[in-house]
Amino acid sequence: MLGFTAYFYKTHSMIDGAGQFKTNEILLAYLEYDFPDLRELLDKCKSFERKLHYPEMGDENIEFDTLIQKAFIFYDKLDAMIEKLPPYNKLQVKRNRLYKIMNDHKYLFRNDLENHGENYWPPEFYDHFYTSNYYDDLDADMYDSALRLNRKLSAISKEYRIFVEDCIRVKEIYSAFLEKLHAGKEYLDAKETADIYRRFLSEQENRINTYARLEPSGTMSETFVPLNPEGDFVMYERYKFSTIGGFLYIDLFKGLQNHYLPRKCGLCGRYFLLEATAYSPFCTRPIKGKRGKTCRDMGHRKTYADKVNSDPILLTYTKAYKQHYARYLKKRMTQAEFREWADYALELRQKAYDKELVFEEYEEKIRA
Known part of the structure; x- marks a missing residue:
């Protein structure tokens, strides 16, 4: 039975x-x-x-x-x-x-x-x-x-x-x-x-x-x-x-x-x-060929990458952040200068979302 x-x-x-x-x-x-x-x-x-x-x-x-x-x-x-x-x-x-x-x-x-x-x-x-x-x-x-x-x-x-x-x-x-x-x-x-x-x-x-x-x-x-x-x-x-x-x-x-x-x-x-x-759409199984990486690790990265690529404002911010962080690593910016720029960039991004800046102006300022 x-x-x-x-x-x-x-x-x-x-x-x-x-x-x-x-x-x-x-x-x-x-x-x-x-x-x-x-x-x-x-x-x-x-x-x-x-x-x-x-x-x-x-x-x-x-x-x-x-x-x-x-x-x-x-x-x-x-x-x-x-x-x-x-x-x-x-x-x-x-x-x-x-x-x-x-x-x-x-x-x-x-x-x-x-x-x-x-x-x-x-x-x-x-x-x-x-x-x-x-x-x-x-x-x-x-x-x-x-x-x-x-x-x-x-x-x-x-x-x-x-x-x-x-x-x-x-x-x-x-x-x-x-x-x-x-x-x-x-x-x-x-x-x-x-x-x-x-x-x-x-x-x-x-x-x-x-x-x-x-x-x-x-x-x-x-x-x-x-x-x-x-x-x-x-x-x-x-x-x-x-x-x-x-x-x-x-x-x-x-x-x-x-x-x-x-x-x-x-x-x-x-x-x-x-x-x-914590709620997650991804499991914790290891990924073959990715030592130490799980679906959850890679999945959240992919989700963020997809979000970035589908959002021009966020994509522009991410590219600018990487450029300025590279300057900091190469000693072309001090830590204080980088932190000041990072705070400024977040303000610009929010203004772009709030329509206080048109996209072209936002793009020009954040890359400066």
Whole structure:
């Protein structure tokens, strides 16, 4: 099962069996993960969800083993992907669950198509699941067993489908919402956040698919418990989630309240976590080939350079500053003279912004 229990307090959460995480640290991992084609995975999930049931008609009985073998392979690949993502990479996620379900009901099937004698003893675990029967061919006990099998097949196929939908929601909806939240250059207050959220929800009102809307998946229940992971007891919110989508939804809004939010770096394009410190559009990852330099170092320089190049008044000031500073370094100006000019240049720049000087006059005076 992909459900789990999580405990929330301030800017972190604790997950049973997986340890402690910063708020939105798990969302960050899903935003950063290089998924295969999620739409293709979803189509396959829906196909198996429709087809995985005890044979009812047509060639379903003849084709059942082929279908189940394909499902084994597909769900095993999904399990391998799930095990790489938090919190499941720290949890004991059960593999081969479909195989176990089928073997729990193996008496409905045959392991091969051979005609065995009376002394034949079937293997403990079946690798194949052949049948020539339909529902109507079963006695009462076998019929009930087939119904129980169907309920289990429906539950497991639905669980995988919802997981893939949750991943699509992260990549398409969460990322779009975060982009709107970070359209400015600072953290938002409660009113600004609410306005953006309200407008974002209004854009999704007529969307049919739940994964195309900013909402939780599955079920959740909340209680409060006193815990003391760091000494004194404090009150934690305890949630039991049936899906990762439910957790990500609650964690996102905890992050909105505490300014712990993922955002995309304006330089390298990867996501990073803002942790209620000074707001920056750039991450602190090192830049390859730039020893000791990070995206934040280079990004702020680039931002300033872009601002300078798009502002004639600031560009003129910057060029004049460099010229006069070069004079100072070459001993053609004293330190006092340079400081006096710097103060004068700032006054000229402000007058140019205030339209007290036309640009040509400003340019002539600041270069003198």
